[in-house]
Amino acid sequence: MAPGDDSRTATEGRRTMFAAERRQRILELMHANGAVSLRDIAQAVQSSEVTVRRDLRILEADGLLNRHHGGATLPGALATLPGALSREPTYAQKAQVAAAEKAAIAELAASLVEDGDAIVVGAGTTTQLFAQQLTRHAELAVVTNSLLVAQALANAPRVEVVLTGGTLRGAILALVGSAAERSLAGLRVRRAFISGNGLTAERGVSTPNMQVASVDRALAAAAEEIVVLADHTKIGVDTMVQTVPTDEIDHLVTDDAAPRDVLDELANRAVRLHVARP
């Protein structure tokens, strides 16, 4: 015994985390990112993957999250996570395509928004990233048909988020149908930020789904100016249903890998170009 001995190995400060503390931390990670891979959690809480797996099992039993191969998501939510989870392959895959370009486009597009604006935001992986950039704006009013856009702005204190009603399209977590279009009828905002699956100089923005196209048209009709967000993989691509013709597009935000000739032709048709460099 050596109570007065002061040559102790000072373990203080880096106290090991309690189990409850660790689980709370996991929940915070979940709410911050929507979805987290098991490996990332293990690293974040400085525990083994086995322990994290156990925690996830407990938290799932309490209904606080959903487990998947490779990680977990918030109940219902799905993620734009590097590679891991794939309950929803289509969406996760879409988010992976040109991820860096999309992030750069989102950031550049956000600079087109000013404090006090009222805007409309469509559904899509790019517009979701775009919405995340808007959390710091003040006195913003955002109308959207995308649950992911709405969630991205849910905690922004000075942004008012209005969701259109409508039928949920699960694959993209967006609202479609006549109810969605009707709720946009009397609306008038400054700018609409929409995406799509393809954009050509001849036919403008297009998407393969008719319901989605119909809503996108209604979104566009509610705005004075239309801003299209499209990474280079979509430029020059035409899909089934036209949503916004070229002459109605006011701005295009894309990245520097987009084919030059299509951009030139778009510029000739009075589309103002904003090229992001990832």
Add this chain to the structure above:
Amino acid sequence: MAPGDDSRTATEGRRTMFAAERRQRILELMHANGAVSLRDIAQAVQSSEVTVRRDLRILEADGLLNRHHGGATLPGALATLPGALSREPTYAQKAQVAAAEKAAIAELAASLVEDGDAIVVGAGTTTQLFAQQLTRHAELAVVTNSLLVAQALANAPRVEVVLTGGTLRGAILALVGSAAERSLAGLRVRRAFISGNGLTAERGVSTPNMQVASVDRALAAAAEEIVVLADHTKIGVDTMVQTVPTDEIDHLVTDDAAPRDVLDELANRAVRLHVARP
């Protein structure tokens, strides 16, 4: 029993620390660090771990802290890590209250839903769990103002989800406001499953927020029968705004820890009771 009673006669001038003094220091340590390990406490107050353990047990009985394996934390906040990203403590905390009971309630309530039904589901942690139980139902139509309910059912292939429009209330991820209420105006479904913050026999369901209350009323008005989901922590509790009076409640789904007298009184008023056992 008087082992915990330590209102000792103050023998002044002694150098040994009194029990009350030691416990006070423990509380100071807790408030300074949020969470402290048992070993650190023992070293800080120059006592054995056994004694500290005893103190923690007493302090926990007084509700002044929560014990865990290896130490203790403050009752309210577990989020104490430097640079913690507690984005949404309120919702996560709410979900943890009576989590097992809520899960059992959700499961029992789901048995009240039949294939082919059209139902309305309100916002809340319990209704979210309830929605997760519905994914296996077929030909179901679900109308909700909760983003979490909608997301829980997003991937259910045979469930049609309709979201009301409205302004997003970020803290609970639900849609409120006149737009939400208007979109429910012409609707008629078989049953409404709603929650709330309190339920008494005299005043029925209540919630502390007026906007939420208004939407809940609109949800209830759209259904032939009203089913209330409330765990025992809400039974006998009255909050500010009444949403559904008792005589309009057709079913109550709760757990077996609910106070007997309130349940009896509710049964007297024609509320059918469903008691889940976690």
Add this chain to the structure above:
DNA sequence: TCGTTTCTGATCGGATCTGATCGAATAGTA
């Protein structure tokens, strides 16, 4: 001074938590 009460510390058995490993299941790819 003595006995009683209360508090503190030590020890031991049992319980809990954590980490590692291996077979089984799952997702992605050709």
Add this chain to the structure above:
DNA sequence: TACTATTCGATCAGATCCGATCAGAAACGA
């Protein structure tokens, strides 16, 4: 469809922690 690489689940082992019991020390009253 078949194959391969992860990932999951179950089991086991080690370490830590908790609770209960017992013994010693200090304080109080007679």
